[in-house]
Amino acid sequence: MALLLSFKSGLWDAARLPCAFGTIRHLSTRRKPQAGERELPGGVSSQVTPDHGLETAKDQSEAQPHKPWKGRALRNEFWRQFRAQTVPSDREELKNLRNDDFPKRKRSPPQKPLPVERTKGSEILFGVAPCSLALARSKRNFFQLFLKAGKGTPSPMLEEFSWRAKDRGIPVKVVPRKVLDGLCKGGVHQGVCLEATPLRPIGWQEAPPPEAEGGGSQLLWLALEGIQDPMNLGAVLRSAHFLGVDRIVMSQRNSCPLTPVVSKASSGAMEVLDVYNTDDLQSLLKAKSEQGWEVLGTAAHTKDLDSVPTVSCLDFRWKGPAILLLGNEGYGLSPGTRSLCQRMLTIFPGRELPPGIESLNVSVAAGKRFHL
Known part of the structure; x- marks a missing residue:
């Protein structure tokens, strides 16, 4: 920066040197006023007519030539105005350098719409x-x-x-x-x-009777309450289809819809399975319990439920038709649904775990319980 300013100052000095010599030459060759003349501003002499041979003090002062310091003041004023008109100030020069180093950021062009037409609602x-x-x-x-x-x-x-x-x-x-x-x-x-078109869960009222599914006493249904993550839901559907679950029922409240992300996470199992939903999961559980089905809940191993016996998946024995419940990823089953469970299944870890990772992902836990 200092080198650039020094270079520019030298250029200006070289440019103004001939002008300065010309001004000095003009001042040195200027004719001095003669007797009876006075010098006007700008170096012009004028004849003075005496008033009856008398000169006032004012005439004497006007007849005297300009002193040298006045000429220097004029030259300095001239160059000051010249620089002010042609040379940018330091602040402006620094601003220009800054703009050169950091050019204005160009606005990104607006994104063009996709060159395809979509059907409404698809x-x-x-x-x-x-x-x-x-x-x-x-x-x-x-x-x-x-x-x-x-x-x-x-x-x-x-x-x-x-x-x-x-x-x-x-x-x-x-x-x-x-x-x-x-x-x-x-x-x-x-x-x-x-x-x-989107794929919607089938209303519980439209489900066929359990006898049409076959399986007899080995029927296994899966009930999902409040599963919200599409990746978890897709993984649960994939495990359920692989391990032979007969029917899947979802609660309408706080549940993830059957989106394309769910279908991708399930590797297409969502396109094969019939997924049902209900707005009253607890009434469904009561009805199945009265028909002789066993209602099985799931809980983390750290939870101690005195009202409902907790059994390890390794010790569980499947004897008749059952419906297995899986709850929300964060808080599990709701208190009302948990109170309808006859037994709670849990998976014990193989080591001591710190808080926050003391349980399995819901999809992994589902596959483990289906397999057992």
């Missing part, structure tokens, strides 16, 4: 397993299939999706990857997205 399934099982089970209505565009020949998997969609009259669109990322909001789509 949702986007994404991933190979959810889209494939949804097409196979046909529990939804389908509008469009989106496949990732590639440079070479499409993969056999994408060709199969295209063939299945065209066979059912579903329009197929090959789009860039960025379009697929926008459709599924950054999810792992694996090059496939499917626009379809």
Whole structure:
């Protein structure tokens, strides 16, 4: 910075040197006023007419030439005004340097809308397993299939999706990857997205009688109360389907809906299972208990429930039809639901655990209890 200012000052001195010499030369060659003349401002002499041969004090003072210091004052004033008009101030110069070092940030252009048209009220399934099982089970209505565009020949998997969609009259669109990322909001789509109607839980009143499911005394139902995380819900549905749960019932209150994220987390099991819901879970539990079903709750091993006996999953013996309850990820089962349980199942850890991680994730706990 100091070097730059010194360089610029030298340039200005070099530029003004000829002007200064010209001014000095003009002052040195100026004619001195003669007797009977007076000097006007600007170096011009004027003849003075004497008033009857008498000179006043004022005339004598005007007849005297300017002193040298007045010329220097004029030159200094001239250069001061010249610099003020041409040379930027230090503050302005520093501001310009700062702006050069830190240019104004350009505003990002507004995001363009996705170049696809969506059907009102539809949702986007994404991933190979959810889209494939949804097409196979046909529990939804389908509008469009989106496949990732590639440079070479499409993969056999994408060709199969295209063939299945065209066979059912579903329009197929090959789009860039960025379009697929926008459709599924950054999810792992694996090059496939499917626009379809949402999948809703079936009302409990529409469920078939238990005898239609078969299984006899080995029926096992799963009741979910207040599961809110879509990843947990999807993992629970996947474990329940793998381990042979006969029916799944969800409480309508404080429960996660059946979204495409749930379907992806379940690896498409949500597209296969019939998921029911009820607005009165406690009445359902009372009815099943009167029919001879055993109502089993779940609790962390640290909870001591005196009113309900707690049994380790390793010691539990399954004798008849049962309904297993899983509660919210944070607080578990509600007090009213817990009071209807005949036994509570728990999983004991293999070591001493610090507070905060003394329990399993609800999806992992569900798989462990189903297996036992």
